Amino acid sequence: MDIFLASPSGFCAGVTRSIEILDTAIARFPGELIYMKHAIVHNQHVVDSFTARGVRFVESIEEIPDGSVTILSAHGSAPQVLTRATEKRLRIIDTVCPLVLKVHTEAKRFRDLGYEILYIGTAGHAETEWVAGYAVGHFHVIAKSVDVDSLSLPTDTKLALLTQTTLSVDDTRSLVETVVKRFPQITLPKKEDICYATLNRQNAVKALAEKVDTVLVVGSRTSSNSNKLVHVAESAGMRASLVGTWRDIVPDMYAGSHAIGITSGASTPDILVKEVIAVLEKAGGIYRGAIETVNETESFTYSDKIFAI
Ligand code: SF4
Known part of the structure; x- marks a missing residue:
């Protein structure tokens, strides 16, 4: 393997x-x-x-x-x-x-201008709960297309769309299309607020599909972007599981696999990934190296x- x-x-x-x-x-x-x-x-x-x-x-x-x-x-x-x-x-x-702050600034600016905010995100996630504080009573969370259908807003309402930074890029794209179809007057973000790191990690998982049939995502259950990586891997046709650490690995997760891909969420330290690889090597796996889709150089000072x- x-x-x-x-x-x-x-x-x-x-x-x-x-x-x-x-x-x-x-x-x-x-x-x-x-x-x-x-x-x-x-x-x-x-x-x-x-x-x-x-x-x-x-x-x-x-x-x-x-x-x-x-x-x-x-x-x-x-x-x-x-x-x-x-x-x-x-x-x-x-x-x-700074990328989360950008969304907060946009929410405040639109609210000050009298807009209702439609927010593509996960209800209950910290990022969602806190940006909602900038538009109390005028903030509508959309997680699925049915949420768009159930919105009852007058047709002339001033609307602005914002998105959580750590969502699945593909899911967000289709939801944005649904929103625009229902509310063509809506003001869209200058560019989607999904961050570069989320996009890069999701693209890197998709690229694994050329070589592997199984993916282990190292990350916490509370990590939105880690959960989305599981979803992205499954959507690309791979079997995928989320593991917090090497202790969560069970043979059923990779049984019958010819090649396994490892990725990790934006909040996962490298040491946890190294430990997962070490456990798989002990189980007979051979580490073949990284599949790089982009050389990420961003840093925030x-x-x-x-x-x-
Ligand atoms: S994933 Fe990282 S870079 Fe992207 S918005 Fe969250 S903290 Fe910022």
Whole structure:
């Protein structure tokens, strides 16, 4: 059984930036408790490693003592959270991904202009919940075409379309077409808000189909983009399973396979992928290297001023 690695896969520029900022904050504020609102990324291994270094992860800003050093995650934050953080005099370091921030800025701008926002995304996902805070009462989540059918909006409503960054590109394309058919007056994003990393990882999985019949996606169940990679692999005709770590692998996942492809979500550390490959090698697999579809060079910088809190 041959083993191939999809490339690019793993950490994106937004996740790398967020982790670097938290890492630096730990060094910059020795002896202080550092609070992180929400998981820094949707990966338990990463969360556990920072928990072991003393970072306290919380879901509500109310759990954080007034005046504390507080890191906000790459998924962005609702404006109500930022207001409450100011009231509590929290010393905020916001690691929101610049691509997520772009969607928030668009939501606020359209709402200020009186638009209703249609948002292609997953209800309940952090990114969805928090961007909704910029258009409370005027925000409509669309996950399937039936959601478009069930919208009851006057025909002359000013509408703007936004999308979650980590969705399946193919699914989003067909939903955008459905929305435009129903609401031809809708203002579309300048370009789809799905990020470069999501697009690149999905294209890399599709390219695996030339060599492999089975795919293991390394990523957490809570990771939207990891789940979508499973869907993309299956849509391309491959058997696919999501594994959090090598411990989740069972022989049934690759039984009868002549070649297996490995990929990982944008929040998955490389070490977890290496461990998965090692386990498959022990089971008789031969690692043949990476199949690269694009050389990803994006990086998101930040100013040292971010720590002046
Ligand atoms: S997946 Fe894309 S939008 Fe999300 S953190 Fe990474 S670069 Fe940013």
